[in-house]
Amino acid sequence: MSNDANVKFRLSNSELWGGLIGLAFGGFVTWSGVRLKLGTINDPGSGYVLFYTGILICVFAATIIVSAVTEGGPTLASRWENTRWTRPLLIIGCLTLFSFALDTFGFLLSAIPLMVLLLRVIDPVRWSLTIPLSIAAPLGMWWVLKHLLGIQLPSGMFEIG
Amino acid sequence: METLLNVAHGFGVALLPINLLYCFVGVFIGTLVGVLPGIGPISAMSLLLPVTLSGTPESGIIMMAGIYYGSMYGGSTTSILVNIPGEAASVVTCIDGHEMAKQGRAGPALGIAAFGSFIAGTFALIALMLVAPKLASVAIAFGPAEYFSLMVLGLVVLTFLTQGSMAKALLMACIGIVLGLVGLDSITAQPRLTFGRIELIDGIGLVPVVMGLFGIAEVLLNTEQAIKRDVINTRITHLLPNKEDWKASVGPVSRGTVLGFFLGILPGGGAVISSFASYALEKRLSKTPERFGKGAIEGVAGPESANNAAAGGAFIPLMTLGIPPNVVMALLLGAFVIHGLQPGPLLITQNPGLFWGIVASMYIGNLMLLVLNLPMIGMWVQLLKLPYNVLFPLIILFTIIGVYCSSNNVFDVYVMIAFGVIGYFMRKLGYEPAPLVLAFVLGPMLENNLRKSLILSQGDLMTFVERPISAACLALAVVLLIGPLLPALRKKRELVALDEGA
Numbered sequence: 001m002s003n004d005a006n007v008k009f010r011l012s013n014s015e016l017w018g019g020l021i022g023l024a025f026g027g028f029v030t031w032s033g034v035r036l037k038l039g040t041i042n043d044p045g046s047g048y049v050l051f052y053t054g055i056l057i058c059v060f061a062a063t064i065i066v067s068a069v070t071e072g073g074p075t076l077a078s079r080w081e082n083t084r085w086t087r088p089l090l091i092i093g094c095l096t097l098f099s100f101a102l103d104t105f106g107f108l109l110s111a112i113p114l115m116v117l118l119l120r121v122i123d124p125v126r127w128s129l130t131i132p133l134s135i136a137a138p139l140g141m142w143w144v145l146k147h148l149l150g151i152q153l154p155s156g157m158f159e160i161g
Numbered sequence: 162m163e164t165l166l167n168v169a170h171g172f173g174v175a176l177l178p179i180n181l182l183y184c185f186v187g188v189f190i191g192t193l194v195g196v197l198p199g200i201g202p203i204s205a206m207s208l209l210l211p212v213t214l215s216g217t218p219e220s221g222i223i224m225m226a227g228i229y230y231g232s233m234y235g236g237s238t239t240s241i242l243v244n245i246p247g248e249a250a251s252v253v254t255c256i257d258g259h260e261m262a263k264q265g266r267a268g269p270a271l272g273i274a275a276f277g278s279f280i281a282g283t284f285a286l287i288a289l290m291l292v293a294p295k296l297a298s299v300a301i302a303f304g305p306a307e308y309f310s311l312m313v314l315g316l317v318v319l320t321f322l323t324q325g326s327m328a329k330a331l332l333m334a335c336i337g338i339v340l341g342l343v344g345l346d347s348i349t350a351q352p353r354l355t356f357g358r359i360e361l362i363d364g365i366g367l368v369p370v371v372m373g374l375f376g377i378a379e380v381l382l383n384t385e386q387a388i389k390r391d392v393i394n395t396r397i398t399h400l401l402p403n404k405e406d407w408k409a410s411v412g413p414v415s416r417g418t419v420l421g422f423f424l425g426i427l428p429g430g431g432a433v434i435s436s437f438a439s440y441a442l443e444k445r446l447s448k449t450p451e452r453f454g455k456g457a458i459e460g461v462a463g464p465e466s467a468n469n470a471a472a473g474g475a476f477i478p479l480m481t482l483g484i485p486p487n488v489v490m491a492l493l494l495g496a497f498v499i500h501g502l503q504p505g506p507l508l509i510t511q512n513p514g515l516f517w518g519i520v521a522s523m524y525i526g527n528l529m530l531l532v533l534n535l536p537m538i539g540m541w542v543q544l545l546k547l548p549y550n551v552l553f554p555l556i557i558l559f560t561i562i563g564v565y566c567s568s569n570n571v572f573d574v575y576v577m578i579a580f581g582v583i584g585y586f587m588r589k590l591g592y593e594p595a596p597l598v599l600a601f602v603l604g605p606m607l608e609n610n611l612r613k614s615l616i617l618s619q620g621d622l623m624t625f626v627e628r629p630i631s632a633a634c635l636a637l638a639v640v641l642l643i644g645p646l647l648p649a650l651r652k653k654r655e656l657v658a659l660d661e662g663a
């Protein structure tokens with residue numbers, strides 16, 4: 001990471017954003033703790049530990065924000081500098097699509113396209129290996145789980161698998 | 162005499178064919194993940210956590226333990242031959258191990274790493290056999306205040322040793338506690354942070370959280386970089402160290418073993434810190450410290466022994482107190498819980514077959530590792546050539562199936578994917594997931610013990626400082642929390658800070 005990437009009090013400061021997310025989360029946890037009832041010190045309620053943990057989260061997040069403002073920190077862009085950032089992004093996209101498809105189409109119909117996509121997205125594997133591997137790996141696992149271990153994977157609306 | 166009888170009973174359990182098979186599978190997979198850079202023991206154990214469901218508790222835990230200490234052995238292979246640590250505890254082995262390989266002495270480096278690991282592993286097991294029952298009998302007297310303070314100390318030590326900002330590590334630990342509290346309150350049965358989802362009533366599962374944070378996130382991070390491997394191509398010969406090598410290594414192996422074992426017992430400590438500490442100690446004690454970094458065999462023998470001894474020592478707090486000292490042990494705790502078992506002071510007396518069986522299997526596993534690591538070194542080197550563009554999609558597929566099988570619930574797959582993405586962004590922004598996972602496991606226990614202590618003491622906070630063990634733990638935790646504010650201690654922390662996620 002270059003030194004130019006260290007910036008003071010700019011909105012692109014990644015430390016600032018990390019702290020703000022922490023602060024928001026801490027606020028939510030504290031509020032949840034209050035809502036769940038704190039109880040008393042000799043009979044703590046369900047929200048007791050949540051409330052104080054939420055306050056601690058806010059304190060640590062505030063420390064991070066203060067340090068980001070006073071000492072600066074790397075920009076968001078510099079965190080991905082000189083990396084092949086499109087690959088994780090594509091994998092996240094593939095996994096999101098898979099998570100939507102899994103319940104509807106079942107394991108086999110969603111895992112085979114997922115494997116094809118992953119094998120071609122990361123560092124493209126040749127098609128002659130991609131196709132057999134994408135079919136054999138999910139099919140093999142499905143067979144082992146269903147027939148040897150008696151575990152039923154989701155079969156989806158077409159009831160395949 | 163009683164110990165010998167127990168050991169014999171343990172061997173009776175460990176030598177059952179099914180347990181031998183699970184032990185072999187564990188050490189084999191452990192060596193495999195140790196050899197392959199990018200996949201550490203945490204990822205592998207989280208991947209295989211659901212598999213433990215299919216057998217007896219002994220078999221599952223024997224396999225999980227095998228993965229852990231197996232990865233300590235395997236990690237040295239890549240450090241020496243490729244200059245890429247297979248897992249975090251082998252980082253320091255790269256320094257002199259790879260130098261030795263470049264000088265044509267890869268064989269003795271691999272040999273001393275394997276023998277040192279074996280000796281240290283054996284010592285750690287004997288010590289575990291002797292110390293654990295004694296500590297367990299003391300721990301029976303522990304009350305909720307002691308447990309609460311011990312858990313606080315464990316979390317603080319881990320955050321102290323985590324790389325980067327301590328505020329970030331503490332923030333992660335607090336988030337872990339909150340996530341651990343999702344679901345029904347164990348005392349009032351009131352649902353907490355469930356957002357009306359029935360799947361969250363039982364809380365968030367450990368398997369999807371760990372698989373997401375360590376499995377998926379690790380793959381996402383690794384795909385960002387083009388992994389280059391410069392494997393030493395020369396034929397590896399003379400795996401047995403010669404007389405001079407042994408003479409130079411006796412001291413480092415002995416010191417590394419003892420140091421590693423004690424650092425392994427400490428909450429928050431473990432294999433990584435012990436390997437660094439051993440290297441620093443050997444360099445300081447050496448009459449020729451200038452040789453370190455240029456292929457000194459002591460720089461391989463000490464750290465490799467230390468990380469294996471620490472792996473054995475880390476079982477003590479888990480088995481005797483039921484408190485995992487690090488993330489790996491938290492996963493093992495998960496394996497116990499999956500089988501309805503609670504490690505702690507009563508485990509040794511109520512379930513001696515399980516405890517002594519695991520200990521005996523670790524000894525057998527150490528022997529298996531010696532056989533796996535030396536004659537089969539050529540096979541492990543070949544594995545280093547496995548293309549990552551094929552391996553990563555397969556890991557993702559395994560994680561999906563693993564998570565689904567652990568609960569037969571598609572919701573857990575969504576949770577894993579979500580934690581995978583969160584884990585990736587966390588790591589990119591410098592937030593380490595290790596404190597989060599340990600706090601996630603300890604969170605419900607911590608809350609339970611805190612509330613019990615307060616109820617029993619009728620709200621008197623002095624209960625935590627009036628009891629000596631509790632007071633000592635809290636005092637140490639306070640020192641570690643304040644410590645980084647002092648420049649000298651901050652520098653020391655930065656030196657020993659570790660990356661548990663690797």
